[in-house]
Amino acid sequence: MRKQVKKYWWKILAGLLLLYAIIGGFFIRVSVEGLEVAGESMRNIFYHVGMWFGMATMLVTGFIYSLRYLRKFDEQEDIRAVEAVNVGLMFGFLGILTGMIWADFTWGSPWVKDPKLNGAAVGLLIYLAYSILRGSIEDTQKRAKVSAIYNIFAFFLWVVLVIILPRLAGESIHPAGGGNANTILPVHLPPAMRLIFYPAMLGWILLGLWIYKLRVQLRKIKLIIDNK
Amino acid sequence: MSGKEVKYLIGKEIRLELKQKYVLNGILLYLVSTIFVTYLAFDRIIDTDTWNSLFWIILLFVAVNGISKSFIQENPARHIYYYTIASPQAILLSKVIYNLILMTILSMFSFIFFILLMGNMVINISLFLTTLILGSLGLASILTMVAAIASRASSNFSLMAILSFPIVLPLLGTLMKVSKSALSAAQWSGNYGFIIILLTINITVIILAYLLFPYLWRD
Numbered sequence: 001m002r003k004q005v006k007k008y009w010w011k012i013l014a015g016l017l018l019l020y021a022i023i024g025g026f027f028i029r030v031s032v033e034g035l036e037v038a039g040e041s042m043r044n045i046f047y048h049v050g051m052w053f054g055m056a057t058m059l060v061t062g063f064i065y066s067l068r069y070l071r072k073f074d075e076q077e078d079i080r081a082v083e084a085v086n087v088g089l090m091f092g093f094l095g096i097l098t099g100m101i102w103a104d105f106t107w108g109s110p111w112v113k114d115p116k117l118n119g120a121a122v123g124l125l126i127y128l129a130y131s132i133l134r135g136s137i138e139d140t141q142k143r144a145k146v147s148a149i150y151n152i153f154a155f156f157l158w159v160v161l162v163i164i165l166p167r168l169a170g171e172s173i174h175p176a177g178g179g180n181a182n183t184i185l186p187v188h189l190p191p192a193m194r195l196i197f198y199p200a201m202l203g204w205i206l207l208g209l210w211i212y213k214l215r216v217q218l219r220k221i222k223l224i225i226d227n228k
Numbered sequence: 229m230s231g232k233e234v235k236y237l238i239g240k241e242i243r244l245e246l247k248q249k250y251v252l253n254g255i256l257l258y259l260v261s262t263i264f265v266t267y268l269a270f271d272r273i274i275d276t277d278t279w280n281s282l283f284w285i286i287l288l289f290v291a292v293n294g295i296s297k298s299f300i301q302e303n304p305a306r307h308i309y310y311y312t313i314a315s316p317q318a319i320l321l322s323k324v325i326y327n328l329i330l331m332t333i334l335s336m337f338s339f340i341f342f343i344l345l346m347g348n349m350v351i352n353i354s355l356f357l358t359t360l361i362l363g364s365l366g367l368a369s370i371l372t373m374v375a376a377i378a379s380r381a382s383s384n385f386s387l388m389a390i391l392s393f394p395i396v397l398p399l400l401g402t403l404m405k406v407s408k409s410a411l412s413a414a415q416w417s418g419n420y421g422f423i424i425i426l427l428t429i430n431i432t433v434i435i436l437a438y439l440l441f442p443y444l445w446r447d
Contacts, residue, residue: 125393
């Protein structure tokens, strides 16, 4: 029993953190100076931003495993890379969905033409193309190699797209980062909100890792069954 | 890899292109007809934004069309032959440089033809030409790598488009920003940041392609 807890402590932590984030996020009194337009919808910061953290963590993981695949050509690394990208995509879609709900409340429309929003959407297209590329190659080794190369190549351009370009674009309605007059970074949040924000981010990242681990295991089992 | 190797390979690419003139002529005709369709579709373009976006979208399609053949033009058996006599880096660099030459010619040609039909809206010609050169280099290097990747899949044109359009966007967005300011103001100031970004994207892509291509080439 003790051994089990030692192994699974982070999953328990993820559950507790997210429970805390959901209960705390809905009961805390929210108001942020400079972002009065958000009003009560400010609570979404605990969930929407978490999706972004989850996606970024997963895509970095996928990038690292693609690099590792090219060093040893081990199929396990390829499985890890593709599942990391899949979970990253899931977070990306949820991030856009939560963002659209939020945007509808604060900006009056679910989608506005903004460098940050468009960057996020094109980022998803880049990684959807990764799935299509994998689907179009039959041979497993060739598929693993070609998609690892594409993943490494795409990751750099994704970084330029979502991190560098929006900061250069100048005008942006979306908070965080440069290009916005009333920039709100987590450190600008009121202390009470920060007390929920940081644990929530950690919780989402851990949940992402959990889903990723389960999917990797599932795929490994499928591989064993297929090889039999 | 040696400079001589690259030089010979570029020479081979150029001779191959001149031997199969219909390919190059096909791309030129594609370019001319696309611009002509645009000319017929729009009575007169009055705002610079439309001019700018149309120009770059046409150039993007021309580039994808022109470069997608890079690795599927020759027969796979000949690739094995190249594999035995040349280093992968030399192959990649020769393809990138050749595609850069091709893209420079195509972009200049489309610029001239576009001006001829749609009217000249460029105020700062030198800035615009700089953008064109940097754009040709960026499109050539990104699309060469994507063409190499797509050629490994059951290669078809749609895969090339799916893979390259989102990946090219950081480059294309920056290009459109710089060229937009070349259409609206005469001075260079305020664009140096973007030009540095363009150079950074180009250099990063070429380094990445240089490092990754050997894995792709060794089939």
